[in-house]
Amino acid sequence: MKKQTIVFTGGGSAGHVTPNIAIINELSRNEWDIHYIGSKKGIEKELISEINIPYYGISSGKLRRYMDKENAKDLFRVLKGIIEARKLLKRLKPKLIFSKGGFVSVPVIIAASSLKIPIYIHESDLTPGLANKISQRFADRIFTSFDEAAAHFPAGKTVAIGSPIRREIFSGDKERGKAFLGFTDEKPILTVMGGSLGSKKINETIRDSLQDLTSIYQIVHLCGKGQEDESLMNIRGYRQFEYISNELADILAATDTVVTRGGSNAIFEFLALKIPMLIIPLTKKQSRGDQILNAESFYKKGFSLTLEEETLTRGSLFESLDKLEKRRSQIINNMQSSLMSDALSVLIKEIHKHR
Template sequence: MRVIVSGGGTGGHIYPALSLIKEIKKQHKDAEVLYIGTDNGLESELVPRENIPFKTITITGFRRKLSLENVKTVLRFINGTKKVKKIIKEFKPDVVVGTGGYVCGPVVYAAAKLRVPTLIHEQNSVPGLTNKFLSRYVDKIAISFEQSKAFFPEKKVVYTGNPRASEVIDTNGEQGRASVGLQDGKRTVLIVGGSRGARPINDAFLEVLKEAKTRDYQFLYVTGQVHYDKVMEEVKKQGNPSNVIIRPFIHNMPEVLAGVDLIVARAGATTLAEITALGLPSILIPSPYVTNNHQEKNARALSSRGAALVRLENEMSGKQLLTDIDEIFTENRLNNMKEASKELGMPNAATDVYHTLQTIAKKR
């Protein structure tokens, strides 16, 4: 099996692609995969690290206002499509997969025009511009939230979930706890604002750092590398409670997630895929700085089913955060949220996406 995969810009597009590639290679040991990205996106760091052949094109996204930059984007799209067509003719893929980001536009479009079977994967409840555009040309559209069905041609849609969910299922929670110094036998809250951290979440927790010491549960507080030094300056003033472990970044996040009882986080699609696969309750604080406010819509999809509590940034304070955690840690509430989260989880998502692309590849 020969597959071209494209996805770029953010980890939310790249990690599902990498999870799918792992599944492809698990199913086909002799599978050949080529990844097409940009040379300035996060994929240029993550993909080569996994020893996956990697080629690049130059592409940018459209501005929402008319500008000269949009004209340049159209030219880059045309040139990118020409380059991808050449790559496709040389590589001869059985199927081409796009997982989002601007780079997928010319890659998947070129494949469709060359009559190569195509599939796109949408991680969010509200799709981005690129996937909306590509939906007219592709053979199948795999979605992670039922709510996103409404944005695509109904006959093309397959509800698979996010392939990233499959990454956390077989992880060892005990090893995850031990790796960051968490105590066994204590309920644990993970507070994290994403790979770069989130200042509003940091500020809220620092407000109640001293009060956190009085709780009989423990905290793993991940500040984000960018914010770590400033956070530690404040921690030195207040003191670091023995039940609060502070880290700038967690490299083995799937393992750690499997070892905690509750997470306070943003509402990115990858995070939600992981926590529902594990049946993990959550307090979600959606980022308001994303396109179409999609994080809040992602979060509401969980809260409407009882799997999460949603707090907008303007509702969040340290006192509110501790109150919410205390209330969730009552026995019935925690267990009910676990069950609701598990019902939403799709741990076989990578396999389901693989079977979908295998089906369309056979039609060639």
């Protein structure tokens, strides 16, 4: 059977790229000719380069919800991006566009719509980002991670399916993870993840609390690029890394509790792995507030506890972790009872309809 072409798009943050990679890794290269359109300098270019598929960078402008003198310039960048994307799509002739959002996806979706190419989009967060708000009018199918998010899109073409989880995240081995870290069965393992760039406030609070924390836990601290503290390299029961890739599944298999940001992809992975989590979402000063809403939804479902960054101190961290441990059994039971579907399988089935 002849290969069919599919084009993925999405960028601006790892959260707009890793679900696409999860889907791409499930598609047979014998059946699909896979391509990716992103920005010229965004994180998506770096991430997609690791999976060996053709990548095309186009012009894109930042989508703002407020008045700014840069808006006019960015409008021209978006228009240029539409022209570039249309030229690419006319050459590639894809059967389907799949978008995870981010501002770079808008020119691609508008160009695809003008060429009558079917478009699928997936929204990770509880409320849609501006890119997907614009894109929804052009989309043929819309998928969301949260039930609550579906209400923001046209009912006739929207379905809540959960978040597409990387299969490899389930391949971890607990003993291999402990061996890599040099940890033992003596104490539970607490993994701290502040996002791809790390979090200054979370990093500082964890490090200020190390003496007390390491009396209870063995700690894996994923602190972000350039955020390692060399003075803490030899503390027993504490391992810090800028970023972990190949060993992440093993580390998570060994993890008992996680402290995390409220990004949708991350918290759905921890839900799938049944790891109790303390979510410290980005503040409204740092984001549009989507992580706060994600955290609220998971708290209401009994999957996690939330600690606001504005109230993050050594004391509040210990108090929250103590509450989490006391509720551990109930949280794990709630996770095991979750009806979240296998989103990745759903999306692969939908994509294969275009074979």
